Amino acid sequence: MAPIIFTKVQLHLFTQAVFKKCGLNPADSILAADVLLAADLRGIDSHGVARLSGYVRLWESGRINMKAQPKILHQTPSTATLDADEGLGLIIAPGAMELAIEKATQVGTGWVAVQNSSHFGIAAFHAMLALPHDMIGICMTNASPLVAPTYSKERMLGTNPVCIAVPAKNQQPFIIDMATSNAANGKLEISSRLQKPVPDGWVQTTDGRGSTDADELKKGGSLLPLGGHKGYGLGAAVDILSAVLSGANYGPWVPPFVSFLAPLDNLPGKGIGHFIGAMRIDAFRPADNFKKHMDQWILRFKDAQRTDPQQEVLIPGEPEYRMTIEREKNGIPLNENVVKNLQELALKLALTL
Amino acid sequence: MAPIIFTKVQLHLFTQAVFKKCGLNPADSILAADVLLAADLRGIDSHGVARLSGYVRLWESGRINMKAQPKILHQTPSTATLDADEGLGLIIAPGAMELAIEKATQVGTGWVAVQNSSHFGIAAFHAMLALPHDMIGICMTNASPLVAPTYSKERMLGTNPVCIAVPAKNQQPFIIDMATSNAANGKLEISSRLQKPVPDGWVQTTDGRGSTDADELKKGGSLLPLGGHKGYGLGAAVDILSAVLSGANYGPWVPPFVSFLAPLDNLPGKGIGHFIGAMRIDAFRPADNFKKHMDQWILRFKDAQRTDPQQEVLIPGEPEYRMTIEREKNGIPLNENVVKNLQELALKLALTL
Numbered sequence: 001m002a003p004i005i006f007t008k009v010q011l012h013l014f015t016q017a018v019f020k021k022c023g024l025n026p027a028d029s030i031l032a033a034d035v036l037l038a039a040d041l042r043g044i045d046s047h048g049v050a051r052l053s054g055y056v057r058l059w060e061s062g063r064i065n066m067k068a069q070p071k072i073l074h075q076t077p078s079t080a081t082l083d084a085d086e087g088l089g090l091i092i093a094p095g096a097m098e099l100a101i102e103k104a105t106q107v108g109t110g111w112v113a114v115q116n117s118s119h120f121g122i123a124a125f126h127a128m129l130a131l132p133h134d135m136i137g138i139c140m141t142n143a144s145p146l147v148a149p150t151y152s153k154e155r156m157l158g159t160n161p162v163c164i165a166v167p168a169k170n171q172q173p174f175i176i177d178m179a180t181s182n183a184a185n186g187k188l189e190i191s192s193r194l195q196k197p198v199p200d201g202w203v204q205t206t207d208g209r210g211s212t213d214a215d216e217l218k219k220g221g222s223l224l225p226l227g228g229h230k231g232y233g234l235g236a237a238v239d240i241l242s243a244v245l246s247g248a249n250y251g252p253w254v255p256p257f258v259s260f261l262a263p264l265d266n267l268p269g270k271g272i273g274h275f276i277g278a279m280r281i282d283a284f285r286p287a288d289n290f291k292k293h294m295d296q297w298i299l300r301f302k303d304a305q306r307t308d309p310q311q312e313v314l315i316p317g318e319p320e321y322r323m324t325i326e327r328e329k330n331g332i333p334l335n336e337n338v339v340k341n342l343q344e345l346a347l348k349l350a351l352t353l
Numbered sequence: 354m355a356p357i358i359f360t361k362v363q364l365h366l367f368t369q370a371v372f373k374k375c376g377l378n379p380a381d382s383i384l385a386a387d388v389l390l391a392a393d394l395r396g397i398d399s400h401g402v403a404r405l406s407g408y409v410r411l412w413e414s415g416r417i418n419m420k421a422q423p424k425i426l427h428q429t430p431s432t433a434t435l436d437a438d439e440g441l442g443l444i445i446a447p448g449a450m451e452l453a454i455e456k457a458t459q460v461g462t463g464w465v466a467v468q469n470s471s472h473f474g475i476a477a478f479h480a481m482l483a484l485p486h487d488m489i490g491i492c493m494t495n496a497s498p499l500v501a502p503t504y505s506k507e508r509m510l511g512t513n514p515v516c517i518a519v520p521a522k523n524q525q526p527f528i529i530d531m532a533t534s535n536a537a538n539g540k541l542e543i544s545s546r547l548q549k550p551v552p553d554g555w556v557q558t559t560d561g562r563g564s565t566d567a568d569e570l571k572k573g574g575s576l577l578p579l580g581g582h583k584g585y586g587l588g589a590a591v592d593i594l595s596a597v598l599s600g601a602n603y604g605p606w607v608p609p610f611v612s613f614l615a616p617l618d619n620l621p622g623k624g625i626g627h628f629i630g631a632m633r634i635d636a637f638r639p640a641d642n643f644k645k646h647m648d649q650w651i652l653r654f655k656d657a658q659r660t661d662p663q664q665e666v667l668i669p670g671e672p673e674y675r676m677t678i679e680r681e682k683n684g685i686p687l688n689e690n691v692v693k694n695l696q697e698l699a700l701k702l703a704l705t706l
Contacts, residue, residue: 073638074636074637074638075636076460076636077430077431077461078461079462079632079633079636106430108429108431108432108464109431109432111462113637113638136598148657149654149657149666150666151660151664151666152658152660153658153659153660154658156653156654164590166597174589174590176583176587176589176590178586204660207660226579226583226584227579227583229667229669231580232669233669234529236669237519237529237669239650240519241489244519244646244647244650245489245634245643246638247638250646250650251653251654252653268646268649269646279464280429280432283429284432284466284598284599285426285427285600290598293622294597296621297593297604300604300605301502301509301589301604304501304507305505305506306505307504307505307506307561308504308561312504313503313505314504314582316582316589316590
C-alpha cells in the first residue's frame with residue numbers, strides 16, 4: 001500500500017491529454033492541468049489529479065461544457081458578473097481573476113461574481129494569480145452541501161473555502177486557503193482509508209449526534225462548521241457572495257460534484273458560484289513599502305515565542321510552499337487507489353499514464 | 354447583584370454628555386453614543402457603555418484626539434487610505450464607511466483602509482450603514498494583542514473581528530459579526546464574574562498549556578484562535594488588511610486599549626487600523642432580484658431540519674436583532690460594576706447618570 005511516486009511533468013502531461021480528449025482546447029487543457037497539479041504539489045491531495053476522473057464523469061453526463069463561451073452579464077468599473085456557460089471551473093476561475101485584475105488595474109480593485117460554473121479546484125491557485133501584479137488576491141466558491149448549520153442536522157452548505165493571497169518582498173507570500181468547515185472532506189477520506197477515528201467536532205450523524213466515525217458522511221451524516229456558529233456564519237457568507245450575488249445556486253440547491261447524483265428540481269440559480277477579487281496594493285500605499293512591512297510582519301510572527309521549542313511557528317502558506325519545493329524535487333506520491341483510478345481513465349480514453 | 358435596568362434614552366443622553374465633556378462636537382457625540390448603544394441593544398455588552406470610561410481614559414492620557422481632522426492620504430476611484438489623526442474609532446469608522454459608500458455609488462465598490470485610529474466599538478454598526486443603500490457592508494479592525502498564533506504562547510494578534518452585512522427584502526438582514534478567536538474577551542469576563550470555568554480551547558497559560566481558568570488572561574495567558582490554525586490565518590488576514598495595507602500598527606505592536614499600558618517603542622505604523630468596504634448590489638445584479646433570493650436563502654435555512662425540535666436554526670444576526678427588540682422595549686440591564694463605573698465617571702465629569 002506504499003504510495004507510487006510520479007513526477008509533476010508525467011502527471012501534467014497526462015492531465016492535459018485527458019482534458020484534450022474531453023474537447024478542451026490545448027491552452028485551456030494546460031491551464032486546467034496547472035490547477036490540478038498545483039493542488040498535488042501543495043499537498044492538497046484531495047483536490048489534485050485524484051479528482052480528474054470526477055471532472056471527466058461530469059463532462060460525460062453533460063454537466064460540464066468544455067466549449068463554454070463565458071459572457072459578462074453586467075459590469076461597472078470595479079465589478080462584473082460572469083455567466084460561465086457551464087464551463088470547467090478550473091479554467092473559468094483564472095479567467096474571472098484576469099478580469100478582476102484588469103478592473104483593479106483601472107480603478108484600484110476588481111470583483112467578479114461567477115454563476116453557472118463548476119468545481120474550480122483549489123482556491124489558492126486563482127487567488128495567487130494576483131500576486132505578480134502586486135495585488136492582493138481573494139477567491140471563494142460555494143460547493144455541494146455537506147455542512148450542517150448550528151442546531152441543524154441537514155446538509156445545507158458546502159465546505160465553502162476562502163483564500164486570501166498577499167504578496168511580500170523577500171519572504172514568501174502570505175496565503176490562507178481554508179474550508180469553512182472544521183475538516184475538509186479529503187481529511188475524512190484519509191482517516192477512512194487508514195481506518196482511524198476522526199477528532200470530535202468534525203462530523204455528526206444523520207440524527208445530529210457527534211461522531212468520530214470517518215465514514216459518517218457516507219452514512220448520510222454531515223460535516224460541522226469551523227469552530228461552531230462562527231464557521232456557519234462564514235460558510236454562509238461565502239455562499240451568499242458566491243451564489244446569491246452572482247445568480248448561481250446556493251445552500252442545499254448547489255449541484256453535487258459527483259455525476260451519479262442529479263441536481264435538485266426548481267433550482268434558484270445556475271450551476272455553482274464563485275466570488276473573485278483583486279486589490280491593487282498601490283491603490284492604498286506604495287507597493288514596495290507595503291511589501292517591506294509584510295516581510296517584517298512575517299519575520300516577527302515566525303519569531304513568536306514557541307510553545308514547544310521543537311515546533312516552529314508557521315506563516316499561512318508556508319507548509320504548502322515547503323511541500324511544493326519537496327514535491328517538485330522528489331515527485332508526487334499518489335495513493336494506490338488514485339493510481340488505479342487514473343489507469344482506468346487512461347484505458348477508457350486510450351491514453352498512457 | 355441583580356442587574357440594573359436603564360432605558361436606551363437614559364444611557365444615550367449620558368454617553369453623549371460624556372463625549373461632549375471630552376471635547377467632541379455635538380453631532381459626533383450623538384454618533385459615538387449611537388455606536389456604543391447599538392452594542393448594548395444587540396446584547397454585545399462588552400462593547401457598549403461598559404467601555405465608556407476606557408475611551409475617556411485614553412482621551413485623558415492623550416491617546417485619542419477628540420478634535421481629529423481625518424485626511425485622505427491616497428485614493429483611486431474604488432479605494433482610499435485614511436489617516437484618522439488619532440481620532441475616536443467610534444466616529445472614524447462611520448466616516449470611512451461613508452467614503453466607501455460614495456465610491457461604491459460611483460464605481461460599484463468602495464474600500465477604505467484606515468490608519469492612526471482607535472477602538473471602533475462593534476463592527477456591525479459600521480457595516481450596517483451600507484444596508485439602506487442596497488449595498489453589502491464589510492468591516493474589520495485589528496486590536497491589541499491577546500491571541501497566540503498556532504504553536505505559540507505569545508500574544509500576537511487582537512481578537513480581530515470581521516463583519517459582513519447583507520440586505521434582504523422582507524427578512525431581516527444577514528449579519529455576521531465575529532471575533533477571529535474562539536472567545537471574545539467579554540465572554541471570559543462574564544465567566545470570571547460568575548467564577549465559572551471556561552470551555553476547553555478558549556485560553557492557554559503563559560507556558561502555552563490549555564486552561565479553563567476564566568482569569569488566565571489576567572495571569573498573562575493568551576486567547577486561542579477560532580478552530581485552531583484557520584482562525585490564526587483569518588485573524589492574521591484581518592491584521593494585514595486593517596494595518597499593513599493602511600500603515601497602522603500590526604501584530605504585537607498594536608497599542609493597548611487600556612490607558613495604563615503604554616504602546617511599544619519603534620512602532621511600525623500609526624494607531625490601530627480598520628478596513629471597511631461597501632459593494633453595491635446592483636453592480637452585480639438587480640437589487641430587488643438579489644433581495645428576493647436573500648429572503649429565500651434565509652427562509653430555507655430557518656427551515657433546515659433541526660437537531661433538537663425545541664431549538665430553532667438561526668440566521669446570523671437574528672439573535673442580536675431579537676435582543677434589540679427586547680431591550681428597546683424592556684430596557685438595557687447593566688451589571689452592578691458597570692453602573693458603579695458609570696457613576697464614578699458621572700461624578701468626575703460633573704454629570705448625572
